[in-house]
Amino acid sequence: MFKSIKSKVNFAQMEETVLDYWDDNRIFEKSVEDRSDQNTYFFYDGPPFATGLPHYGHLIASTIKDVVPRYHTMLGKKVERRFGWDCHGLPVEFEVEKELGLNGAADIEAYGVGKFNEQCRGIVLRYSNEWKRTIRRLGRWVDMENDYKTMEVNFMESIWWVFKTLWEKELIYVSQKIVAFSPRLSTPLSNFEVNLGYKDTQDPSVTIKFAAKNEPNTYYLAWTTTPWTLISNLGLAVHPDLTYVKVKHEDTYYILVKDLLRKTFGDDEVYTEAEMKGSELEGRAYEPLFPYFADKAEEGGFKVVLGTYVSTEAGTGIVHTAPSFGEDDYETGKRYGLPHIFPMDDSGYFTEEATDFAGQYFKDADKQIMKALKERKLVFKHETIEHSYPFCWRSGAPLMYRTIPSWFVNVEKIKENMLENNRNITWSPGHIQNGRMGKWLEGARDWAISRNRYWGNPIPVWVCDSCGEKHCMGSKAELEELSGETLTDLHSHFVDHITFSCSQCDGTMKRTPEVLDCWFESGAMPYGQQHYPFENREKFDTNFPADFISEGLDQTRGWFYTLIVLGSALFEKPAFKNCIVNGLVLAEDGKKMSKSLKNFPDPWDMLDKYGADVVRLYMLNSGAVRADDLQFSESGLQETMRNATLPLWNALSFFTTYANIDNWQPTLVENAAELSNPLDRWILSRLHHLLLDVQTAMEAYDLNGAVAPFVGFIDMLTNWYIRRSRRRFWKAGEGEDKNQAYATLYTVLLTFCQATAPFIPFITEEIYQVLKDDSMPESVHLCMYPEVNHDMIDVKLEEEMDIILKSVNMGRALRAKHQVKIRQPLQKITLLTKNEAVQGVLGDMSLLITDELNVKQVEIAQNEEDLVELTAKPNLRLLGPKFGKKLKDIRPQIEGLTAAEIVELQNGGKKKLVLDGEEFEIGLEELFIERHQKEGVVTESEGDVTVALDIQLNDALIAEGFAREFVNKVQQTRKELDLDVVDRIEVCFKSENLLRSAIEKHQDYIKTETLANSLEYSESGGENFADWVLNEQDCSIKVSKA
């Protein structure tokens, strides 16, 4: 006996019991432990920030990360899956700062870095239980107990090894970087923080006169809104392609861009002395505004430089350039090798280097600087503008863009290798490789990896306070040896106090204060998670690069990138071989999901309502698994449930219902050739075809390609195979055909579960548990993936079935057109065709047509021309190249072919066409034959098959029609009485004579169909009789349980 399965089902509840089954029986653990260490498939899990809750983006990524490892597990691989946590970084620090009421660097240091870091450690995993709950509910199998954390000492030590290896390869250097800086907090801000603080504000808008050297009485006009940066000016930038002019205005000469001449001088009279391209100005010298850094002229300062960022939107087309205080400025300075000057402290006050302005706050200095320049008559124009400018979101102070010393990975140096490694990665979808990822790598710039923060992995470099000598630590042991201390942790509050003597001078070595960008840590996760190379060397060597990773599209610039950089830098290899990229999950309205807009349903509600299988399948069947955006909608979930999981479930319910009635004992079909019913051979052929499709798609990491065919298969199984096989299961008693039907359906259901288990792990487990016998593994997920049996695949049979399906469709359409309902039996259907394959569908297969369409007989005829109009059209794919431009002229001849001429071609003849005196021969294969209805004859055509229906009725057919109607009403009544499918009944009826004689004539048929013990005519009718109209005849029927 199989477990009795009701067709009503609550998937979410069912899934909960499956989850418990997995836990209680350690199925996941077994699926890993039982596999050999020699046959591994390696997966890396990208660590999420633990500071937020899981959302749909995580659900799609988690689903992909579950499907692929499950599939490879079923192929016999050992697939370890360790969850990871990204623990360090700004978001955690913010949380703690907020909780403690701290504001920036000074506050944190006053509070104590050690205490602060320990607070961070304390909150970083506070959502991990939510994560565990969600990941479990989704059915993702991943080891969350034996996870890796970027803050663990072993992980951190591996990071030091990575850093030191790059250091030794001379891929690490220190330079300057422009950051948004809060002078109040003495700390750099992240982009995210900067965006929090944009405000409209008033600033000076000034045009300054820079005196040209060696050109008396001539000035470059440059524009700025930050006069305080003028002290640090080292260049004037012009666009190489724009046209500049030297003009005379009131006895003074000015140089500026031609396009802004009128805007600058208004209606004043000016005389153009000369015109030149910006590129011609390059290298011309000018006088420094202030004397403080005048000596830098020797190092290339105070010259005109070129920059393509110069625009004519505002100003004068000449941009004041202070390399320490702006992104473009800095890049330009770097290009021209300008020296680094920085007359300011970390709180925004000018230092002694700025002599006259020393001690002034940068923003307050604006006025003093303008005053000084005005006195020297170097201000051309002084106005005020209102614009949007970023302020510190916590202190309210205006931000400044400035350089800070920063540690870099020299990515440029290894770029070629990175590009090559990328070419060896299989990306899904493929366009990522040369598109987004490839383009990003081509443009890759050196990677700034230091952060001036506290909660992170300290940069393991000690610097001499006297001579600047640097020493990079590559392990915990190395530092212990140098310090004589035993270390249990590597965070800065454990290591910063360690100092030692410089090997080159009398100085003291102290750690550089920065911590590593947390992207460096996640990119180094292949090494960190295994504490490589301090442990697991052999395991690492055999499993690197990983076989598979998967994350969202946004990781092209994130994790994918850092994995590639570090894999290339360390081993000259990609860190992974295959990668599926998922797209963004948007709300139903196409916008971002937003908690404040409430434009999406809670993920947990969806899991509770539809179950995880449906959520998984919906996403797998969408573009989200090939980097397209997904507009998430609940109706999509409903549709998925209706089209896939519900019919599948009901196939099981159907099977168990009748198998139990018949007490059928499980047997598997090993050899399709033994089966006599073509329907059975057909569904098995489709099944193995499906296995082939899934296998092919999975090898290409094409999840859509794997999922779409099995959803289609469910439809074929339920709406054709079972629908057309039902009577075989209903037959009373035993029989070989019935046995084969059971064996086939059993085999299909069992194999299908195994094939789709990686995608929809719950329902397949439940079905498997119902169907399995004691000799089979205890879980579907411990089974081997079913192999394609090519002997089972019968392409010809599948083609024939397609013709049957088409013919049935046409037959149904004809009945609708003739307004003859299906319950009315008809004598004959005729398939008209010259296609020889169709001849083969007769015999056993014709039963499918007669049953489905309720006709007595199928006839095949070849004389289609008698019933349909035949016309020909050119096969352009063949005739296009053959005739080229003449096609237009020859076309009417082809379209004008008569039916007789076409039939001649169908019989193997050739047709001669004449064009411009030239003769051409045309064969059948160069034409498309079209069929249209002839007037007065109702037919349907699709392809080369035409169907005609004999709608003549005679007394016998009419009587049978009555009998079918009668059966239908009795069955409806059975359903209303909520009888069991095997209950016997007794039937009484009352009707006119015509109907009565039809019913009595077919009483055996009626009794068999409705499981009626008796069928009595009643003169009187009475209580419990229900009135019906059967083909316009009145009738009363009473049904009672026997």
Place this chain on the structure above:
RNA sequence: GGGCCAGUAGCUCAGCAGGUUAGAGUACGUCCCUGAUAAGGACGGGGUCGGUGGUUCGAGUCCACCCUGGCCCA
């Protein structure tokens, strides 16, 4: 401003290497079917394939430019 992806029916999307009347699912309407199925089927309405030019005998498909949306970068 740059890169990538997308724009086809009310909605979600197919349309492979250019080929004839551009498809499917869904929703809507009519009819049919039903003792596994919150199902199933037939028919019907619904499209200037984002726009403009070009290549070609022929363009949703190839090329150029532009517009819109998304993501990333600046």
